[in-house]
Amino acid sequence: MTDDFAQHLRHRPRRLRRSPAIRGLVRENTLTVDDLIWPIFVRDGENDETPIPSMPGVSRLTVDRAVAAAEMAVGLGIPAICIFPYTDPSLKTESCEEAWNPDNLSNRTIRAIKRTVPEIAVMTDIALDPYNANGHDGIVRNGYVVNDESVAALTRMALAQAEAGADILGPSDMMDGRIGAMRDALEENGHSNVSIMSYSAKYSSGFYGPFRDAVGASGALKGDKNTYQMDPANGDEALRMIARDLDEGADMVMVKPGMPYLDICRRVKDGFGVPTFAYQVSGEYAMLMAAVKNGWLDRDKVMIESLTAFKRAGCDGILTYFAPEIARRLQG
Numbered sequence: 086m087t088d089d090f091a092q093h094l095r096h097r098p099r100r101l102r103r104s105p106a107i108r109g110l111v112r113e114n115t116l117t118v119d120d121l122i123w124p125i126f127v128r129d130g131e132n133d134e135t136p137i138p139s140m141p142g143v144s145r146l147t148v149d150r151a152v153a154a155a156e157m158a159v160g161l162g163i164p165a166i167c168i169f170p171y172t173d174p175s176l177k178t179e180s181c182e183e184a185w186n187p188d189n190l191s192n193r194t195i196r197a198i199k200r201t202v203p204e205i206a207v208m209t210d211i212a213l214d215p216y217n218a219n220g221h222d223g224i225v226r227n228g229y230v231v232n233d234e235s236v237a238a239l240t241r242m243a244l245a246q247a248e249a250g251a252d253i254l255g256p257s258d259m260m261d262g263r264i265g266a267m268r269d270a271l272e273e274n275g276h277s278n279v280s281i282m283s284y285s286a287k288y289s290s291g292f293y294g295p296f297r298d299a300v301g302a303s304g305a306l307k308g309d310k311n312t313y314q315m316d317p318a319n320g321d322e323a324l325r326m327i328a329r330d331l332d333e334g335a336d337m338v339m340v341k342p343g344m345p346y347l348d349i350c351r352r353v354k355d356g357f358g359v360p361t362f363a364y365q366v367s368g369e370y371a372m373l374m375a376a377v378k379n380g381w382l383d384r385d386k387v388m389i390e391s392l393t394a395f396k397r398a399g400c401d402g403i404l405t406y407f408a409p410e411i412a413r414r415l416q417g
């Protein structure tokens with residue numbers, strides 16, 4: 086029976102899984118350090134950092150430490166860093182004017198990093214939540230996040246970041262028409278080489294909780310973001326958002342969160358063939374790290390597997406809090 090069976094088994098896919106050498110030869114997707122964008126949190130002060138309890142291993146850094154982090158990232162070969170500010174509650178207002186203050190924490194960090202580590206690409210976040218007394222990404226009037234007034238404010242914010250030296254702007258606000266407005270403003274103000282990576286398919290997700298703690302927005306936020314971020318139940322809508330943002334002048338697009346939305350990443354890459362990114366968000370990081378801390382998951386394995394999955398799904402790069410760890414691993 087056994088001999089007979091062996092005679093007829095012509096296909097043995099296990100032949101190509103026999104050794105690391107053969108597995109390497111036929112591997113379809115490879116994660117490299119070039120795929121990484123490292124999100125960091127910054128705070129005021131000097132030579133100090135504050136751990137974020139829901140994100141083990143991640144801290145808010147003072148500007149000098151953010152510069153040191155950027156130097157370390159360059160040393161590891163990480164191409165880009167993305168800055169998120171923890172704004173002092175006293176600076177938060179309903180009109181959010183701190184968002185476009187040329188000397189706000191985020192803009193000071195951009196300048197400091199570009200001065201010391203010009204080779205790293207600096208990405209920003211464009212949304213009003215770190216500066217908003219009510220925690221929303223846009224301006225609230227009579228309980229509603231108004232669109233056009235928010236776009237005007239966000240465009241000022243974008244220009245201030247470009248002035249500070251940002252290489253890539255990351256509008257994460259999900260207002261209608263913001264990409265076109267920002268692109269026009271950049272062109273008119275001598276910043277035609279500043280790129281836009283649009284958070285085009287950004288879902289109203291439960292996975293942003295730890296991030297909101299990190300930037301100090303959770304306490305302020307009233308209600309949810311369902312009137313502007315996307316319904317997690319929708320897929321076709323994501324493709325319409327991508328088409329619109331590309332049409333308005335986005336250079337790169339993003340799907341966010343990551344792991345629960347890999348189907349969207351694949352559809353975007355297949356449908357448009359443009360530089361496509363995913364954000365492995367704070368809740369994904371927290372979820373993996375919580376299990377790692379309990380000894381339930383192996384950190385290196387789940388880190389590599391979860392990030393490789395983005396490559397397999399068609400992404401060109403990933404924003405991930407694991408960036409320095411994975412870069413160290415990839416260096417061997």
Ligand SMILES: NCc1[nH]cc(CCC(=O)O)c1CC(=O)O
Pocket residue numbers: 210212214222257258292293294295296297365366367368
């Ligand atoms: N609007 C700002 C913004 N930019 C990135 C994230 C989330 C990132 C993360 O969870 O890691 C958020 C939070 C939100 O939309 O509430």
